[in-house]
Amino acid sequence: MEKRSKSEVSRRQILQMGLTATVASVLPAGLLTFSSAVQAQGQEPLASWRDGAAKQAILNFVRVTTDPASPKFVSPAERIATFDQDGTLWVEHPMYSQVVYCFDRVHAVVKAKPELANVEPFKTVLSGDREAIAKLPMDDLLKVLMATLTGMSVDDFEAEVKQWLDTARDPRWKRPYTDLTYLPMIEVLTYLRTNGYKTYIVTGGGQDFVRVYGDKVYGVPPEQVVGTASGTSYGYDKEGRPFLTKEPKLLLNDNNAGKPEGIHLMIGRRPCAAFGNSTGDQQMLEYTKAGDRERLAMIVLHDDAKREYAYGPALGLPDTKVGTFTHALYDEAKSKGWIIISMKSDWNRIFAFES
C-alpha cells in the first residue's frame, strides 16, 4: 500500500470542494430551513471551520436533507446523526480519558480494599511508573477497568465520575478533560440539532461514563449516548429501596462491528450522518453510507502536531495505542465517498479555550 503525503490529502479536498461547489450552484439560495438555522444559532454556522470541502459537505448535507422541496428531503423523525467520541469529539491522545479515570480510581479502590495494594496490576498502577503502566498486558488492563467501573451502584458511579471530572487535569493543557473537546465538532452537533437532527454519541468508551457529562459538554442527553455497556442488576438496600448495581458483565462492546450493532440495539434506525476517526468507526461509517438517499460519512484526520497531535499510518506516522487511521481506512474513505476532516486545514480553531 502506498504512503500518502499531506499534499495529496489537500489535493483531494480541493477536488471535493469543486464538486460540492457545483452541487451548491444548482440549489436554490437562501432555503428557509437553512436561513432559520443560521438565525437560530445567532451567528454563521460552523464558525470555527475554514472554507473547504469538509465544511461545504456538512452545509450541503443539511441543505438537501432539510429542504422540503429537495428530492433528498429527510423527515424530521428520521434525522439521526451519530458521533464517535474519542478522537472525534475530544482528544484521545496519548491515552483515552476514561482509562486515565480508571488508573486514578485505583487509589480509591485500594483504600477500600487494602489487600489489593500488593496485588498486580494494582501494585504497578499505584507505583505511578508510567512506563510500567503502559506495558501492562490487556488482561491486567481489563482487571483495572472492571475494578473501577463495576461493583458499585449506578448513582455512586455517577458521583465518582463527576468528582473526578471536577478535579482531574490533563498533563499537556493543565485543564479539565471536558475542556479538550473540539469546538468545530461542537458546532457540527449544534448545527445538526438546530436543523432537526437528533444527535447521538456512539462511543467505544463506557456508556455510563459519557452519560455523566454528555448533556453538559455536548448537549447530548443520557438516552442518546450509546457506548460500551456492562449489565446492571436490580436489588434493594436495607430500607427496601431499589437500586441498580453495575456488574462486570459485558453487554455491548461498542467498537468496530459493535457500533452498527449498538446503533440497531439502542436507536433502531440507520444514521443519516456519522462521524468517526479510526478503524473502530469503520463499520458505523460503512453502515451509514450504505443507506439509500443522502448519507454523510466523515472522518477526522489527526494531522496537527502543533495544535493537537499528528498520528496514524495514513499520514505515514507510526501507529498509536489509541484510535487508528490506517491506509486501508483511507482507501475505503476514498472509494466510498467519506469526507476527510483535516484538523490542520479545516479547523481555524480547535479548542474553545484558545483565543
Next chain:
Amino acid sequence: MEKRSKSEVSRRQILQMGLTATVASVLPAGLLTFSSAVQAQGQEPLASWRDGAAKQAILNFVRVTTDPASPKFVSPAERIATFDQDGTLWVEHPMYSQVVYCFDRVHAVVKAKPELANVEPFKTVLSGDREAIAKLPMDDLLKVLMATLTGMSVDDFEAEVKQWLDTARDPRWKRPYTDLTYLPMIEVLTYLRTNGYKTYIVTGGGQDFVRVYGDKVYGVPPEQVVGTASGTSYGYDKEGRPFLTKEPKLLLNDNNAGKPEGIHLMIGRRPCAAFGNSTGDQQMLEYTKAGDRERLAMIVLHDDAKREYAYGPALGLPDTKVGTFTHALYDEAKSKGWIIISMKSDWNRIFAFES
C-alpha cells in the same frame, strides 16, 4: 392473603379521588401549560376516561410537573414516561400477539426448511391443534421463538412482521392486532407528549417486533422502544453491502428486574411516570416510584369480562398464562401509592373501533 372484591377496589378509588380533589383545590386553576396542552389536543384530554381517581391522578401529575411555578416542576429534558405494552397498551389475552406471530410464522419457516415438518415442536404447531400447542413446554416454545425471530436480516424481519400485521386477524374481534390497542392509553401517551414528556414503551415483548408498528400505532419511534432484545451480527452480502443479522443470543430479558435494568441501559434516566399491568412490571413501577420528587405509577386491572377480559388473582379469578395481577402486587400498589386503573370503571370506551 385475603381476597378482595371489586367493590373494595371501587371504595379505594373513591378515597383516592377525594384526596386528589383536595390536592387539585389548592392548585391555581387554568395553568398555562395545562391549558395549552388541552388546546393542542383540540379537545378535552383523556376523553375516553370517566372521572375518577385514575383520571385525576394523571391530570394532577401533569399539572404539578409542568407548571414552572410548582415545587414539583420537572424540566422538559427529564420528562420520561414508560409504558408496558401487553395488557397495558393492547390486549394480551388469551395469548401475546407476538406469540401468535411466531406460531403463524412457523409455516414459512417449514416451507424454507421442509425437514422441520416432522420435528417437534414444529410438527405440533403445524397441526393447528390448539390444546396441544397450549401444552408445549417452555423449551419447545423457545425453539419456536428462536426459529421465527432470529436468523434473518433485520430488514427481512421487519418486512415479515409488516406483512403479518397487514393480514392477521384476532379470533374474537376479527380485526388486525394493532386495532386492539386501548384508546384511553393512547390518550395518555398523547397527553403526556403534548406536555413535553418523552414516551417510551418498555415491553417484555421483542424490541424489534414492537418497533415495526410502534410509531404508527402509539406514536413511539423505534429509538423509544425498549424490549427483550437479541443481539445482531454485522456482515456483508455478496455485493459487499453491510447488513445486520438477528442472532439467537439474548442481550436483554426485559421483564421483572430486567425492566429497570433495560431502562438504565437504553434510557439512562429514572422514569417520572410508569404504567404496567402485571408482576412483570413490578420492578419498573417500584424503581419509578422510588425516585425523589413527584412520580406516577399506575397499573391496569383487567376487570371487564364483557368489553375485554377479566383475569388475575387480585380479582379472585384464576391466574392466566399471560401477565399476572397478584394479591402481592395489589398489596404493594396499595402500600406504595400506585394508582389502579379499572378498565371497567375508569374507561368509558376501550377500543377506537367501538362506536
